[in-house]
Amino acid sequence: MSCEEKKCQCCCGEENNQQKYDRIAEVIEKYKNREGSLIQVLHMAQSIFGYLPLELQKFIAEGMDKPLSEVSGVVTFYSFFSTEPRGEHTIRVCLGTACYVRGGKKLVDRLEEILEVKVGGTTKDQKFTFEVARCIGACGLAPAMMIDDVVYKQVNPDKLEAILAKY
Amino acid sequence: MINITINGKQVSVAEGSTILEAAKQNNIYIPNLCYLEGVHKFGSCRLCVVEVEGARNLQASCMVPVREGMVIKTNTEKVRKARKVLYELILSDHPKDCLSCERNQSCELQELGNRLGVTEARFEGEKSVGNEDFSPSITRDMSKCILCRRCITVCNEIQNVGILNAQNRGFKTVVGPAMDLPINTVNCAYCGQCTVVCPVGALKETDAIQDVWKAINDKKKRVVVQVAPAIRVAIGEEFGLEPGTIVTGKLATALREMGFDDVFDTNFTADLTIIEEGTEFLTRVKKALTGGEATLPMITSCSPGWIKYVEHAFPLELDHLSTCKSPHTMLGALAKSYYAEKINVDPKDMYVVSIMPCTAKKFEISRPEMQNNGVPNVDAVLTTRELAKMIKEAGIDFLNLEDGQYDNPLGLSSGAADIFGVTGGVMEAALRTVYELVTGRELPFDKLHVAPIVGLEQIKTADILIENPVEAYKFLDGFTVKVAVTSGLKGAKILLDQIAKGESPYHFIEVMGCPGGCISGGGQPRPTTPEIRQKRLDAIYREDEGKQLRKSHENEYVTKLYEEFLKTPNGHKSHELLHTHYTKRGKFNEYIGE
Ligand code: SF4
Ligand code: SF4
Ligand code: SF4
Numbered sequence: 001m002s003c004e005e006k007k008c009q010c011c012c013g014e015e016n017n018q019q020k021y022d023r024i025a026e027v028i029e030k031y032k033n034r035e036g037s038l039i040q041v042l043h044m045a046q047s048i049f050g051y052l053p054l055e056l057q058k059f060i061a062e063g064m065d066k067p068l069s070e071v072s073g074v075v076t077f078y079s080f081f082s083t084e085p086r087g088e089h090t091i092r093v094c095l096g097t098a099c100y101v102r103g104g105k106k107l108v109d110r111l112e113e114i115l116e117v118k119v120g121g122t123t124k125d126q127k128f129t130f131e132v133a134r135c136i137g138a139c140g141l142a143p144a145m146m147i148d149d150v151v152y153k154q155v156n157p158d159k160l161e162a163i164l165a166k167y
Numbered sequence: 168m169i170n171i172t173i174n175g176k177q178v179s180v181a182e183g184s185t186i187l188e189a190a191k192q193n194n195i196y197i198p199n200l201c202y203l204e205g206v207h208k209f210g211s212c213r214l215c216v217v218e219v220e221g222a223r224n225l226q227a228s229c230m231v232p233v234r235e236g237m238v239i240k241t242n243t244e245k246v247r248k249a250r251k252v253l254y255e256l257i258l259s260d261h262p263k264d265c266l267s268c269e270r271n272q273s274c275e276l277q278e279l280g281n282r283l284g285v286t287e288a289r290f291e292g293e294k295s296v297g298n299e300d301f302s303p304s305i306t307r308d309m310s311k312c313i314l315c316r317r318c319i320t321v322c323n324e325i326q327n328v329g330i331l332n333a334q335n336r337g338f339k340t341v342v343g344p345a346m347d348l349p350i351n352t353v354n355c356a357y358c359g360q361c362t363v364v365c366p367v368g369a370l371k372e373t374d375a376i377q378d379v380w381k382a383i384n385d386k387k388k389r390v391v392v393q394v395a396p397a398i399r400v401a402i403g404e405e406f407g408l409e410p411g412t413i414v415t416g417k418l419a420t421a422l423r424e425m426g427f428d429d430v431f432d433t434n435f436t437a438d439l440t441i442i443e444e445g446t447e448f449l450t451r452v453k454k455a456l457t458g459g460e461a462t463l464p465m466i467t468s469c470s471p472g473w474i475k476y477v478e479h480a481f482p483l484e485l486d487h488l489s490t491c492k493s494p495h496t497m498l499g500a501l502a503k504s505y506y507a508e509k510i511n512v513d514p515k516d517m518y519v520v521s522i523m524p525c526t527a528k529k530f531e532i533s534r535p536e537m538q539n540n541g542v543p544n545v546d547a548v549l550t551t552r553e554l555a556k557m558i559k560e561a562g563i564d565f566l567n568l569e570d571g572q573y574d575n576p577l578g579l580s581s582g583a584a585d586i587f588g589v590t591g592g593v594m595e596a597a598l599r600t601v602y603e604l605v606t607g608r609e610l611p612f613d614k615l616h617v618a619p620i621v622g623l624e625q626i627k628t629a630d631i632l633i634e635n636p637v638e639a640y641k642f643l644d645g646f647t648v649k650v651a652v653t654s655g656l657k658g659a660k661i662l663l664d665q666i667a668k669g670e671s672p673y674h675f676i677e678v679m680g681c682p683g684g685c686i687s688g689g690g691q692p693r694p695t696t697p698e699i700r701q702k703r704l705d706a707i708y709r710e711d712e713g714k715q716l717r718k719s720h721e722n723e724y725v726t727k728l729y730e731e732f733l734k735t736p737n738g739h740k741s742h743e744l745l746h747t748h749y750t751k752r753g754k755f756n757e758y759i760g761e
C-alpha cells in the first residue's frame with residue numbers, strides 16, 4: 001500500500017486513533033473517581049475503539065490509576081471484551097450437541113476455508129469475526145448459526161457463500 | 168465478648184473474631200490453606216469448613232465471624248470427609264512432582280496432606296498447563312499454583328505495585344501479570360514479597376545454588392562470600408531455632424566449611440555507606456543552604472527493590488536518590504580492586520557471592536551499572552533460604568557449630584551497620600555519624616536509638632535540631648534536619664507523591680522496599696508473621712547494643728581503607744567504584760528514552 005492510500009484511510013470521515021483515544025480520555029476523566037466504574041469505562045472504550053489491545057489497556061490503567069494487571073484481569077474475565085480487533089459482523093456457528101451431531105462441524109470447516117481464518121479470528125478485511133457457540137436455541141432445526149442477531153437454521157454448507165454475500 | 172460452643176466446649180472470644188481465629192485461641196486447629204493470618208482472607212480453598220448448628224451448608228471458618236450462642240463442630244465425620252474431597256480436588260490438578268520441587272518439605276499443601284491423612288490421589292483431572300516464567304529474581308511455575316491469591320493481596324494491598332492479578336476465568340484462570348506477559352517484561356519491583364507468602368512451589372526465587380557450588384568447586388576461582396546484616400537474625404529459623412536467635416558466629420563457620428575462601432561481612436560496607444552517604448547528604452545540604460542548587464530530600468539507595476520500583480513509578484524523581492551503590496555491591500567492587508590487589512589475584516578470577524535477605528538483589532547484580540572494567544561487582548546472590556538449603560546439602564550440623572570470625576580487611580563492623588537490616592536503621596546509623604561530625608557531640612538519644620523512627624509503623628518521622636556546630640558546619644547552626652522513614656512500597660509511594668508535587672517537607676528519607684526492612688525481605692525464611700518480624704527486629708537491636716563499636720566512623724578498617732586506597736569520601740576512587748546512576752523505566756516497563 002502506498003503512503004498516499006494509507007493517508008486516505010484516515011481522512012474519509014472515519015475517526016483516527018488519536019481522536020478515539022481523546023474520546024476515551026474524556027470517558028476516563030468522567031468515571032475515574034467513581035467506585036467500581038472500570039467495567040463501564042472498558043465497555044465504552046471497546047465501543048469507541050472496537051477492541052481492547054494491550055496499549056489501550058495501559059492507557060486506561062494509567063488514566064484510572066489502577067494496576068494494568070487488574071485492568072487486564074477484568075478484560076480477560078468477561079467474554080464480551082475482546083483484545084483482538086473485531087470484524088464488522090460476528091458469525092457464531094452452534095456446536096451444541098444437536099448441531100454438532102447434525103453437521104455443525106462441517107459448517108465450521110467450510111467457513112474456515114471461505115473466510116481464511118480459524119475460529120476466534122477476524123477476516124483480513126475486518127468484515128467478519130468468526131466464533132463458535134454452545135446451543136443457540138434452535139436445536140430442532142440444526143445445524144444453526146448466527147450472524148449478529150440473525151439466526152440461520154438448517155444451514156447447508158454449500159449455501160454459506162450465498163449467505164455471506166448478503167453482508 | 169461473645170459466647171460460643173466449639174466441640175462441646177463453652178468459650179468466650181472477642182467480637183469480630185472469625186470461627187478459625189476463635190478456635191485457634193482455644194487450641195483447636197482447623198486445617199486451612201488459602202488463609203494467611205493478618206494478611207489474606209479470601210475464602211477460595213474452603214478447606215477450613217466446619218459445621219455450624221442451624222446452617223444448612225458447611226461454613227468456611229476463616230470467613231465467618233462468630234455470633235452469640237453459635238455452636239460449632241470442627242471435627243465431625245461430615246467435615247473430615249468434605250475436607251478430604253476438597254483437598255483431593257486440588258491435587259487432581261497438581262503436578263505432584265514433590266521430589267524435584269523446590270518446596271519439598273516446606274510446602275503447605277504437602278503438610279496439609281499429612282495432617283488430613285490423605286495417602287492417595289483419587290481424582291486425576293485435566294492439568295492446567297504451566298510454563299516456568301523466569302526473571303533474574305523471581306521464577307513462576309503456574310502449574311503448581313493453587314489459586315489461593317495470597318500473592319495478589321501482598322502485591323496489590325501491601326506493596327501497592329499490582330503486578331499480579333487473576334487473569335482469564337474458570338479453569339483457565341492464572342495468577343500473573345497482565346495479558347499473561349512474562350514477569351521480566353513488566354514493572355515488577357522484584358521485591359519477592361509474593362514468594363514469601365506463596366504456600367507452594369509456584370512463586371520462588373530464581374535459583375543460584377548450582378552456580379555457586381560450581382564456583383566453589385572451581386580450583387581456579389577465588390570465591391569470596393559476604394553476609395547481609397538481616398541474615399544473622401533469621402537463618403536460625405531454617406534450622407528450627409526460635410525466631411530472633413542471633414547466629415552471626417555460626418554463620419561464619421558454616422560458610423568456611425562450605426568452602427568459601429574469604430568470609431566477609433556486608434556490614435563492613437554498611438559502615439562505609441554511612442561515610443559516603445553522610446558526606447553526600449552534607450554536601451547537598453551545604454549547597455542548598457548556601458545559595459546553590461541541590462536536590463532534596465535525598466533518599467537512601469540501598470534497597471534494590473525500592474530502586475526498581477521508583478525507576479518505573481517516578482522516573483522524573485531519580486535525582487533524589489543517593490548515588491551510593493548498595494552495601495553488597497560496594498563490597499564486591501572493593502573485593503575485586505582493593506582486596507584483589509592486596510592478595511595479588513586477577514579480579515577476573517574472583518567470584519563474589521552475596522548472602523542476602525532479598526530477591527531484588529539478584530536482579531541488581533545484572534545491571535550494567537554494577538560493573539567495573541567489564542567485571543561484575545558481584546557474581547551471585549543467594550537468599551537466606553537458598554543458603555540454608557546449601558548448608559543442609561553440605562551435611563553441616565549448623566546447630567552445633569563453633570562461633571567463627573569474619574575476615575579482615577572487609578569484615579569488621581559497628582552496631583550502626585547491624586541496624587541496616589531493619590526499617591529506620593540506615594537513618595539512625597547515618598544520624599549517629601552525621602550529627603557527631605557536625606556538632607562534635609554524640610547523638611542525643613538514649614542508647615543512640617532515634618526513638619521516633621524505631622518500629623514497624625508505615626511512615627515515621629523525626630526532627631533533629633543542630634545547635635553549636637563545629638566551625639566547618641557553622642552554616643547549619645539552628646537548622647532542623649527533617650527526616651522520614653518508610654518501609655514497604657506502599658509507604659514509599661506516599662512519600663514520593665509528596666515529592667512529585669513539590670510538597671515534601673523532608674531533607675533526608677530512608678526507604679526500604681519490604682515492610683519492616685530487610686528482616687522481612689523477599690528471600691527470608693517463611694513464614695514472616697508480625698510476631699516473627701518483631702523478634703527479628705529486637706534481635707537486630709540486641710546485636711547493635713552488644714557491640715563496643717556503635718558508630719560507622721569509628722570502624723578502624725574503614726579509616727584504613729580511606730588511607731590506603733580511597734583517599735577521601737566521595738573522592739575520585741569512590742565515585743568510580745562505590746557510586747552509580749539510575750535508569751528511567753516506563754510505568755509499564757515501556758522504553759521511555761533518556
Ligand atoms: S508445590 Fe508442594 S505439593 Fe506441589 S509439587 Fe511442590 S512440594 Fe509437592
Ligand atoms: S516481586 Fe514484588 S512487585 Fe513483583 S510480583 Fe512479587 S510482590 Fe509484586
Ligand atoms: S502463585 Fe502461590 S500465592 Fe499466588 S495464588 Fe498461586 S499458590 Fe497462591
Ligand code: FES
Pocket residue numbers: 094095096097098099100134135136137138139142144
Ligand atoms: S445445539 Fe445448536 S441450537 Fe441447540
Ligand code: FES
Pocket residue numbers: 198199200201202209210211212213214215216227228229230
Ligand atoms: S482457609 Fe478458609 S477458605 Fe481457604
